[in-house]
Amino acid sequence: MGIKILISPSRYVQGPGALKFLGEQIKHLGEKAFVIGGKTAISQTQEIIKKSLEDQNISFKFETFRGECCDSEINRLKEIAVSEKCDVVISVGGGKVIDTGKAISALLKLPIVIVPTIAATDAPCSALSVIYTEDGVFDRYFILAKNPDLVLLDTEIIAKAPARFLVSGMGDALATWFEANSCYQSASKNIPGGYSTVTALKLARLCYELLIEYGEQAKIAVEKGVVTPAVEKIIEANTLLSGIGFESSGLAAAHSVHDGFTILEETHKVYHGEKVAFGTLVHLVLEDHPWAEIKEVLDFCVKVGLPVTLSQIGVENPTPEKIMEVAKKTCEPGMMIHNMPFPVTPEMVYNAIFAADALGTKYLNEISK
Template sequence: MIIFGSPRRYLQGPGAIARLGEEIARIGKTAVLIADAHVLGLVSAPAAESCRTAGVTLSTITFGGEITHAEVERMASLCTRTPSEVVIAAGGGKTIDAAKFLSGKIGAKLATIPTVASNDSPTSHIIVVYDEHHKLVGVERLKANPDLVLVDTAIIAKAPAILLSAGIGDAIVKRFEVEQCVGVQGSNAFGGRSPQTALALARACYDTVRADSVAALAAVERGEPDQALERLVEASVLMSGLAFESGGLSVCHAMTRGLSAVPGPASALHGHQVAYGLLVQLVLEGRDAAFVEDIRGFFTEVELPLSLADLGFNGGPAEIATIAELTAQAPHMKHFARPVSAQDLVAAIEAVEAMASPTKDAAE
């Protein structure tokens, strides 16, 4: 059967954080705000004022910076001192995933406030867990998606452009992954088949990303939200999140298993990792040269990686073999039109690297 999941409520716009208190009051009277030290400086004052006005008691915990089992245990122990009905996650993907894990552990409801649009973690029930060295160690799942997603685009407009570029990368791949998953009748993140709604969202996400990314990046450079940024943020946070969870993933996200295991790419932003994965997937799909060049041209416009070197890679064949072997073992690889071996992946990576070489030669 088909299954579609989504957050309970989604709000987006400049100044949206002023609505936080009244929105939290719908689901609880006590809340704990989880954010790193930098983000607390951005949101703690308006969040506290909004919650005070709405009669919500708010406490704060400073996130340590890496989503590990130990960090979640530390925050959970702090929550025993001041029990909260709602966990509010403010920040990027790591903070949000850590707060998701925490909310499930203490049995609280969850609200997310992304301060960057670098990925679609704010809408999903998926939690990616790492170790202290940023190596992916597992994936956890909440029982449900967040109760509230609140996106203040005035805050996002002031974040570094490279983070929005990563969000573009994470969003653009969803069309191609969902199409593959639907094509093989694979399972989505809820264990069901992909509804046509998810496929439609993935394609609308792709169209929006292609139409609005350049202008949205310009808005971020100015530090002022505009309609292009509003549309792109909706695509990269909401459309992308709904599409991947209910539609399914494929090669692009499987590549994160391999890329996160080698020096250089392991430190790259998630959206840049999966964007490189799209180039590999397009080779595996046998897309024609004109289509691939169109995608590569767009990647150049929005500063997405065209090569492993763009992800910080300086290894050789042995490291490429490691990337391929770990990627081939990822569960998402079964969502592809044909079986793909580690050798197939090595060949596809080599093809992507060969395409990038003339570009680099010309630049030099």
């Protein structure tokens, strides 16, 4: 048996109004903050962040993120951080700006603080950045030396975001348990290069159980813009439990299928977690899960509004040629699908994609009668 490794953020802070405490939480990390975020995220948070930092005598430089976690944007922002002599990076917003900030901090060897304004992915807690091309096609994983120094989630801000973001986060988190268990069965190494601890595996399972129990309640609450105990649980499941679960137990088919679909431009308008949800169904088919387990996932997806068919992820014309290209991308060397407990070929993925689509279509037809 090899060594087991569990990694996690140094500090995790979550709750209503948490952003007001940002300065207090980072005062030991640096004296000048480089704050990056998209236009919406910055407009929502800038005044609160400014006051919180000023109260702790921390200076700052705000810069708008241009929307894609790609090499050119990482390098552009990195140069600004250097020229401004910043000594701590703060990423505010969703998954792509979070991954960009993490990459900048790794390249400059600076502390990184993550302030999600949505709970749409498990990116905030991880020591991993997903790098895309400028056109939004998956390029590579950038494995980082350490996890974020602080992850701070203001649940009041997250609850006021469109419910689709929280639901997308549930789709990303939905894969966590199934991929973690596949990696455990195959004795595959996790993201930091060790084997899963029992703790990480149990956190991945807890993530799934919270989604099934509280997902629909949480969606209904955030549609009204309010924070409830169910919303708090789902934000934690989407962010902390899924983050530790995937990273310290491993990824497998579901996320690789997502990465495969990024070659189809028609899927780019669909969120990461939405594609991962469909990838989870493909994963279950590929691994020959019992119908009861597949149906539980279908029930959950439909209740919260996650896609279960190809057309729902934007693929209206799934020609055999197109899906085979997705399957080939999914199975490229180095892709996480090779962590499955058996060898996987493009032909197997091709078959599983069409089978998952057929199951989802049949399920939707049945419940609409």
